[in-house]
Structures are given as structure tokens and as C-alpha cells.
Amino acid sequence: MFASPTAKTGRALAVAVALALAPPIGMSTAVQAQPVFRDVFPPEEYAGRREQLFKAIGDGVAIIEGTTERPGEQPFRQANQFFYLTGVAEPRAIAVFDGRSRETSFFLLERKDSDVLSKYGPGALYPEPGAAEKLGVTRVLPRPEFAKLLATFARDGRTIYTPFRPEVLGSASSADPRTLARLNHDDPWDGRPSREEAFRLHIMAAAPRSEIRDLDPAIDRMRAIKSAREIALLREATRLTDRGILRAMHAARPGLTEYQLQAESEYEFKRGGAYGAAYFALVATGQNSWYTHYHYNTATLKAGDLVQYDYAPDYKGYTSDVTRIFPANGKFTAHQREYYTIYLRLYQALMTSIRVHETPAAITERAVAKMDAIVAGYAFTDPAIKTAVLAFVDSFRGKKGGWLGHAVGVEVHDVYGDYTTLEPGMVFTIEPMLRLPGEHVAVRLEDMLLITATGYENLSASVPVEIDEVERFMARPLPAALR
Template sequence: MQEEQGLFQTDFPPEEFAARRAKVFDAIGGEAVAVLQGAPAVRGFEVFRQFNEFYYLCGVEVPHCYLLLDGRSRRTTLFLPDPALVESPGESPTLAGAAPELVMRLTGVDAVARIEALSEALKEAKLVYTPHCPGEGRAMSRWEARRGNRIAASDPWDGALPREARFIALLRARYPGAEVRDLSPVLDRLRMLKSPRELELLRRAARLAGLGLMAAARATRPGAFEYQLAAAANFVFLTNGARGEGYRAIAASGPNIWLGHYFRNDRQLRDGDLVLFDYAPDCGYYTSDIGRMWPVGGTYSAQQRELYGFVVRYHKALLRRIRPSVLAADIHAEAAREMAEVIAATAFSKDIYRAAAQRMLEFKGHLSHPVGMTVHDVGRYSPEPLAPGLVITVDPQLWVPEEKLYIRCEDTIAVTPEGIENLTGFVPLDLDAFEALLREDSRVNTPMATEEP
């Protein structure tokens, strides 16, 4: 309906949010309640983005909301702020000003109230679950949020409590008879395995990430700047409907490739440089992860082929072995045995390169991190066998500290019942194929996510 347009997301039906909340009810039990605090209002000219955990359970994009899941009745209440406070004249309306019946129909919650009613709703609770981890906002992962909290806490002129800690303190002060427990581990487990609709968003994010990287590669030439490569990719993201970037661009060249999470992107490219590029969009609260390295001049040097070619071969060895019901440690061990034979048969040009390759056999982070609502998504998958619905990165990495060289290539894969789906696998990986990509027309174009690369 016209009056509903733009008020609520369309990627998930209310039934999916209800199913997620049902799993929370099962986890907290029939004597507890769970309460989540939504993200605060923005303080500038940017579009509001909800915290991931809050969005995951209801899809509501209104600042200063609260969501109460009452395990005693298995009913969910959404507490909305006064629309006069969060809606400005001349801006788009939000669910805060919508009729409660419409809000309940769109979101699937059982009741809607103003935030002033939350105090009464919590009055009789004896066991309250709430996330103890910081909320993840725009282009943010939990670890980056925690780092920001630590920096603020160490500042003698700041030292303010993080928002989530302040909320926990208020719950304990206002309801001294209630026990407050951490809901984050419950939500982390739920977010680890993706639903079919989540996988569709991850496919779209991966598609745009790959198309953006290919556009950046085509725009590479001596004299260009790193930020121009990032701009070429971001142009693809935005013209295909992304909400922005899932994380800041890594567009490192020359000596900057040694910095794994380099972000300044202000160096001018030089012939002979190697580029490390890693960038992905935000598509409906889901992102991706991809990494490739390529030569500025269009042709890999003998040294670049030696090192990057070895990492690409390691990458393929890992991909061949990923399957459900096996441990990540076993996949690492299997790939290491294959690559040990490759090292033994390879005449490396320098002893330090052979030593770097040997160290790769011992590194346990080549199957890197989960990907989902953030690029470094929540949860620890490695202690358990891989399961269908898990989405992680394959990111073999090689370090040559003597020459400040950091070499890697990365894809985002989804574990399936049969093996894997390489979500970013359409982007050239082999060195010859990537050199052919670099020779393609470099004029600015607008590749669409529905087109073949």
C-alpha cells in the first residue's frame, strides 16, 4: 500500500522475524524476559541505521526503540518513541508515527507501545536478558566497537560508560531484584547460520563487491590515486542500490600493502606497484568480503608471480577441502600437507620467500572469519564442524617481514549440504585471467548486479 512505502524493509517477511524471536524464547526459558535497546538518533546529516541485533529480531529502523520478548507469555512488544521527537518536518515518515495495527502487521510483533511504558512492563521481571556487547552500526563490527569503547574509557577527560553498559546499569538500579544476564551469546549463535533469505542478500552483496573490485582493477594505471580505485568500486555499489559501504576500503599500493587494514588511500600509484584491494557494500544490512592483488602496470613481475601465485594456489587447496561436517582445523591440516609438497618442489628465488611459505603451513587463520551483518561477523565457528548456512572467508596470508610484504587473496564462501558456494568466485583468481581483466576497457561504466561479469 502507498501509505506503507518506505516505512519497513521488504527483504524479510514478519514470519521470519517471528521465527527468530521464537528461538530466543526457547533459549531464555519461560521465566525470563529479553530486552533490546535500539540505536540512538544520528547527530548529523546521515541516514539512520539500526543496530544489527535489534534489526535481526524485528527489522524496525527507528531510533530509540526498545524490544521486549516476554518468555512468560512468549509475546513481543515494540516500544516506539514519540514521533515528534524522532521525525522532522520535510523528512520521510517512520514507523514511530504509524498506527499500532499497521506496525504489528508489518513487523509481526504482538503489541506496540510508547517507550514510557517499558518501565511498567519490566516491573515484575526476575530474570532479564539484554545484550552486553556493543551494538553494531554502520560499517562497524563488534571488535571495532569494543576498541572504541576501550579508547574512550582510557581517556581521563572522557571515561563515559558505553551505551550498552549504561543500559545494564540502569536495569540493575531500577530493578534491584532482577538478575541481568547477557543475551549476546544467544543472538550470536542464531546469527551464525544464515537463512535462505539472508543468503540471497549475501549473494547480492558479494556480487556488488566483485563487480566493484573489477571496476577498480580496470581503473588502475600509473598516476592514479588509491582513492580513485575505491571510488570506482563505490560507484558500482551505489548505482546498484547498496546502502553504502560495509566497511572502509582497503586500496593499498606499493609499501602500503604491508598494512593489512590500511585505510588512508591517498598514495599515487606507480608502475611496478602491487595493489591490495578489499571492499564490499552494505546490502540490506548484509555485507561481503573479497580481496585480490594486482600489478599497477598490468603485468605481474616475476617476484609478484612467485609470491601471489603461491598464495592463490594455497587458496585453491583450501577451497577444494571445505565441506560440511568437518572441522576447520582438519581443513587447514589437509591443505598444509598438500602445500608442503608444493614448497618442497618449488625453487624459490630467495630463502626468505621459502621461509614465509613454510610459515603459512602453521598459520591457522586461512579460514578466517564469519561474514554476515558485519564483515567480521559475530560468533566462533571453528570449535564445531562446519554446517550448511555458515558463511566465512577463505583468506590465505603470507608475510615477508624482511621486505615488508603482505600477500593475500580472499573470497566469501557459504557452506552447503554438498560442499560450498563461492559467493565471490566469479572474480578472476588466476594471475593470467586477472591480467586479461586489467587489459579490458577502463572507461567508467555502471555494471549492474543482474549482468554477467
């Protein structure tokens, strides 16, 4: 089912790189302006999501609010749960999904001429004729009208679902605002609730007879399995990621700073239409590679350093997450070859152990058997490397649960819902780290894997991982498509 990872040729690498560099159909290679996406998917994509939501809430009502305007000169980006369900990129929007009538209502801020003239221009959505038809929903009303509809649900004591988790905006994942909300709440000099908690308290006060339930689990289960249109966006986000990493890899040389490598990727991201970064750039040279989320990005590359590079864009509300290792001066030392090669073989053993419909525990059990055989046959010359490798393999031994890495979608650490096995349509990464304590360095690779009906597809396979291929790419002229 899976091709041998060591059977690549120079020609295969050239083809893979060419595919990664080629613009998608219909896209010019010219630099594009900052995009604002209000029509990521057609109305039927959101109609399908509403049908799933109605099945989940039964006779209940789901109510969710969008994020606020941004303070200062910041680009607006909708909260992820709201955007996933609605595709509406307007501040302070409220969406209501009535499971009994199967009606969907949006409540939006009314048009302000000053906003149109100074900020938004054409394209914004308002509670005006044609808005409901454009969205494919029952009605679009002014925001103050929401209270009237809520009152009808309150009179009947209808069960109301609303998100309990704090909203997630760009460059964040669900655990991040949840942790921040807890810290703010526990801070004796702060103590504020999250917007979601405040919204829930208002609903409870307006509908005291209604049971208030958490909407997040229903949305999370939907988000875990990506649709064909979502996969297309994740594929494009990863294509841009690959281009950015290739450009940084080729530009690397002693004397450059980590942030200068970051700039190489950001050029590619923006050129391809990315909204921004999926997360802060993790560009770690030398001993900085020890830290999993190092992001100071101010160190200078030195001859003999390896660079660990982990950076991806936010493309139309979807993300990617890919990591590669390359030498600052274009050549691995003999010592680096020894520990990078054994790590790569163990990483590939884990990757090629993945099977659809299986639990992570079953997959890691299969992988450990492969790893043991690889380690037993490897020609170690440095006992410290062998000790670190044995500890690495032991970290997978006997694992009874947990995931191999993390899901990726509208968030870089996306949600899994309540799934316990890998199912078609899931997209996730694996990113095990091998640390060498005596040298205070580490190596970590990461790939975007799409689970299919027969196995998986590596969406980021075009960026080289084999030592000889990395060195050849860094030594050759920059491909024309990246200039």
C-alpha cells in the same frame, strides 16, 4: 566435490564475469538514489527468529534497545543486534520478548510533525493503529509505557536477558565498539559507560529481585547460521563487491591514486543500492600492501606495483568481504609471478581442504599436507621467496584451534556463536597473508565462502585470481554492463 582451481578457460572466465556484472532479477541498471530500507525481510523471518529466542530464554524476558538518533546530517542505521531481532529501523526503540507468554512488545517514540516534515516523510513507524499488525507482533506502544511493563516483570522477579556488548553500527564489528568502550571507561578524563551498561544498570535498579543475564550469546548463535533470505542478501552484497573490484581492477594504471580506485567501487556499490561501505577501503599499492588494514588511500600507483584491493558494501544491513591482487600497469613481472603463483596455489590448497562438520584444526591439518607437496614441487628461483613461503606454511602447522578467517553477516567480522565446526548456512572468509620482509610487500586474497550440506560455495568466484585471467581482463575493453 571441488573443481580444480587451475582448470579454468577463457570462456569460463567470460561467463563468470558476465554473471557478476548482470543485475539481479527486477533491478534496473540505472543509478539509484540513497535507499532507506525498512522492510528488508517479511514479518515471518522475524517471527522465526523470535521462536528461536523464546527457546533460548525459556521462562525469562529479553529486553533490547535500539540505537539513538544520529547527530548532524548523518543517515540513520539501526544497531545490528536490535535490527537482526526486529527489523525495526526507528531511533530509541525498545523491544521486549516475554518467554512465558510468547508475546512481543515494541515501544517507540511518538510521532512528531516536525520530524515527519523535515526528516522522515512517509514510511516511519510510530505507536499507532496498524503498527503491531505490520510487524506481526503483540503490541506497539509509546516508549514511556515500557516502565509499566518492566515493573510487572520486577514484581515477579523474572530473569531478564539484555545485551551486555556495546551496540554495533555500520562499518564496524563487535570487537570494535567493545574496545572503544573499554578505552573510554579506562580513560581518567572520560570514564563513561556504554549505552548497554547504562541500560542494564537502569534495569537492575527497576528490577532488583531479577537476575540479569547476557542476551548476546543467544543472538550470536542464531546469527551464526544464515537463513535462505540472509544468504540471498549476502549473495547480492558479494555480487556488488565483485562488480566494484572488477571496475577498480580495470581502471588501474600508473598515476592514479588509491582513492581514485576506491571511487570506482563506490559508484558500483551505490548504483546497486548499497547503503554505504561495509568498512573503510583497503586499497594498498606497492609497499603499502605490507599492512593488513592500510587505509590512508592517498598513494599514487606506480608501474611495477601490485595493488591489494579489499572493499565491500553495506547492502540492506548485510556485508561482504573480498580481496584481490592485480598489477598497477596490467602486467605481472616475472618476480611477482613467482611469489604470487605459489601463494595462490597454497591459498587454493587451504580452500579445497574445507569440509562441512569439521573443525578448523582438521581442515588446516589436511591443507598443510597439500601445501608441503606443492612447495616441494615448486621451481623457486629466489631463495627469499622460498624462505617466506616456508614460514607461511609453518604458520598453519600444528594449529589446534581458532578459525580459518572470520564469519561475515550483518557485520564484516561477524559472530560465530558457540560453534566449533563449520556447519551449513555459515558464511566466512579465508584471508591468509604471505609477507616478503626483504621487499616490504605482501599478498593476500580473500573469498566469501558459504558452507553447504555437501561442502561450500565460493560466492566471489567470479573475480579472477589466475594471473593470465587478471591480465586479460585488464587489457580488454571495459564490459558494457560496467560502463
